[in-house]
Amino acid sequence: MRTHLCGNINESHDGQTVSLCGWVTRARDLGGLIFIGLRDHAGVLQVVVEPDNEIAFPVAEKLRNEYCIRVSGKVRLRPESQWNPDMKTGKVELLADTVELLNASAPLPLLMTDEDGEEVRLKYRYLDLRRERMQRNLRLRARLTGAIRRYLEGHGFVDTETPILTKATPEGARDYLVPSRVHPGSFFALPQSPQIFKQLLMMSGLDRYYQIARCFRDEDLRADRQPEFTQLDLEMSFVEESDVQAIAEGMVRTVFREVLDVELPGPFPRMSWHEAMRRFGSDKPDLRIPLELVTICDQVRHVEFQVFSGPANDPGSRVAALRAPGGANLSRKQIDEYAALTAKYGAKGLAWMKVNDRSAGVEGVQSPIAKFLDEAAITGILEATDAETGDLLFFGAGPKATVAAFMGALRLAVGRDFDLVEAGWRPLWVVDFPMFEFDAEDDRYYALHHPFTAPATPDAEALRADPANAMSRGYDLVLNGSEIGGGSIRIHDPSLQQAVFDLLGIDEEEAGKRFGFLLEALRYGCPPHGGIAFGIDRIAALMAGEDSIREVIAFPKTASAICPLTSAPAPVDAAQLDELGIAVPEKASAAE
Template sequence: MNRSHYCGEVTEALAGQSVTLCGWVDRTRDLGGLLFMGLRDTAGVVQVVVEPDSEAFPAAEKLRNEFCVQVTGTVRERPESQWNEQMATGRIEVVANAIELLNASAPMPLLMTDEDGEEVRLKYRYLDLRRPRMQRNLKVRAAMYRAIRNSLDERRFVELETPILTRATPEGARDYLVPSRVHAGQFFALPQSPQLFKQLLMMSGMDRYYQIARCFRDEDLRADRQPEFTQLDMELSFVSEEEVQAISEDLIREVFRDVLGDDLPQPFPRLSWREAMERFGSDKPDLRIPGELVTVDGHVAHLEFKVFAGPAAAHDQRVAALRVPGGAELSRKQIDDYTKYVARYGAKGLAWIKVNDAGAGLEGLQSPIAKFLDEGAWSGIAEASGAATGDLLFFGAGDWQTASTFMGQLRLKLAHDRDTVEPGWKPLWVTEFPMFEWDAETGRYYAMHHPFTAPLDPDPEALRADPAAALSRGYDLVLNGSELGGGSIRIHDPKLQQVVFDLLGIGAEEAVEKFGFLLEALRYGAPPHGGIAFGLDRWAALLTGEESIRDVIAFPKTTTAQCLMTAAPSAIADGQLAELHVRSVVEADQPDASNEAGESD
């Protein structure tokens, strides 16, 4: 076999020359004895012509879609009337003089188009990946990796690997466990992230580390999660938040420029977590959507309308308004549908006002709550929201975070429903997250990022005195409403680390048992350090314009964490389990999850 060129790279420059191409039959047409064939490889498609008197004709007659073949022929230019500007090779064709069948294909189990269902695409993933769209996605991902490495190598980063078999540590999700054959009754855990190891590398003096790391979490899946996923992990010594963010911005700009040819703004805007929630109802706001939430507490606190007056007067609640330009055209049914939508995010109701005539004061309003308003309240609301004739105002009231969240979700849905999302890239940093989240059900605090994030105020006693008010040195990078990455400056003081463990309900004995190696390392001159991790699956999906990360992963899992192609996970023979000192306790009448197929993530 002697391939001379790739199909998608045959151009007018080769006119008159002989070429040998290899690939798959993309399509065939028989025009009264003159055969046309699309030949496809990883570089694209080229049209092959087989004339009736050609020695290749008998072989060509037998070809079907997805047969694997080698074609030798002469490149010739098409007449201008036959140019296909939709193809890179659309001005030429290859006149075949020899065709060799390398491998025939059985009848295809899928259409090889976007119409194929999710289940069949995943079962025959190796066929699905032949499609140009999927080939492009994986090549974009490879180009992203190349640009990442080039950028970080130029900035003195060292690429290092950390263990896959490690110890189980509480990092916020369930670990995948691997039983040890040598050490009976003991288990390795697959890493949820390289968090502890990358901190240890800073303590070892490596200064700047990065890794394109495989990570594992045994948790319920959704559109942007997989049980195994890929992160870009970075850690740096002797840095501030601003330095980590500046290096990250440079990296992202270079990746977008090298892969897509797009320029991102410089610098990226920054919002505190509190401001992001206040204005956009989200800690990953989509800045492509015009319009923000407006707090109207001061305009409604005096009203006898308790739905507004109560939250407006409480320090930990709010009344938020969202203007929908031209929204007065919405029907009552549509408004009711939005009310049902926000209920899933904790809303107990959704007040609204249609502004039929902005100049007529209260008389120009249409709303079930208009009777509770006075001229002063409406004047203040109208000025704060910018309401104009033909607009609709939605109002959310209640607990500050709940009201902010459901109004933020409403903002997103309205923008997508009404097609008001602006094109382009809108990155930003969200900073100063709360250190902890309080869970009323368990009666304890949880780390909003992870237990190793440093507080903004480094005083251990201040942190212990009022953990609910503590802010962290954490930061997230958001792009078009997706969290691209998150990081923080880490705790490098062992005493402060123990205070954080105490507040999280991890006592000194438990801390030593689970994190003893880290606490020990902190005692030996640990440098100040910080870093960030980027979800590369989500990053690749943004670069390719895909909605789901499954379309940028070669072999993704389903929502039930299965691989339909290999039928994994699978049962293991009792003898093999015995070698691992493990016994299955699955009940005989338990449904076989291996037969379930779900939408992939």
């Protein structure tokens, strides 16, 4: 039906007769001439229909936005005065010989612009996806996955599928369950990741596995999470951390070169988890923001101000400062807005100090807490933070984890608000993670990565003796403040795996029920192995310059895990439930 794509027509086609198909993006009647913006996935071309064309003109007069048409005619150069530099095809146009209506469009239920709300965009996603922005994003994503496949297959990896219907296992989030009709009362689980199966593939001698896998997690609602998402999964046998990281880093470099024509700086730097938390308050620090948290415990340990001296003298707590360059001109209202932000992350208050005149020392600062600090403390704080005239210092005090959470969030906000985010790409390996995190409320340990991550010590008894200080062999790849990949060397020794289960409160009987097949496989010459998983959605969003992963997913769910397009999830009829042996409580039915 067509000889060319609309967006590919250029000066080299001048004088050629072509046939094009697409959608009307605009139709204007200007003094008898009808101008049509004809769009396909490659771009938009201006089509001109002259009034003396007795066949095409009557059809063109009736065209409206999003009518699907076919046009044939001759390409010609526009007069230079009419060139449109904002269009790839801005120097040419098509003089139509024929205009054929392929399908009319009903009045549009949305504007087909970024002004449309998310709910309406997702309800009519098939229309929203026609837009240039969305076409660009989906095609960029396709180039991304294509580059990944070429790289990994060139390095000996085998694309292997793993089951979608599997067994429920505790991996950090709730499973989506699927009832079995042929086994009443039993359920499959949709995989949160292919973790166990990829380890089994290493035990099977596959050596190098990869898969672009669909994963499912029934997580609490969050702004940029999806109940189903896409993950690049890879696993390697007979490797150390550096082997996996070298493959992953080479892949990321190649993908950015092929898809964006960008050479990432290298080698990627490495930073321990403890250093990242201390300097940036985050295990996924955005290195484009040149601000760091500064510990000032030594400077305030002696003061009578218990809000500072208490945490400063507690090994499990911290007092930290953040310098906002030029922030002394902030109003009290603006400072209070930052305090409200930190409160969301656990701060009980946000102390601050304006440096009006650095050379004046104590006399040059302005702060509600200055009267509680002596000259030595204030002088020490100014020196430790490298404060200058016109700066604003923010302070956080309390348990280390809490201070990291709210001061890390504050650092990001100040960086954005003060226009301090540098251009470019800043990758970072975060390594040397703690093996466990202790939840005082539950009085138990949780795996910081997952329960199959190998500890730094291969000694099971040493691990049991001091789990609080145990380090893992995990590693995350961070890019511009987003974790794009995470992995580890896995446990390949059955006794060490059981020790980890014990510390996580999974006794031998429970471990056998949930992971019996994995523990059995570990007994038969399991090789040392490790891997990493990358979030395809997040990488695509970063590459496309999008804030939300929903903009690079064809048919995403809303933040409340609903699909407006299909009205899923939805009730099913009683007969189907009876067949599955499922009874829905009356309250749940009424809520539907």
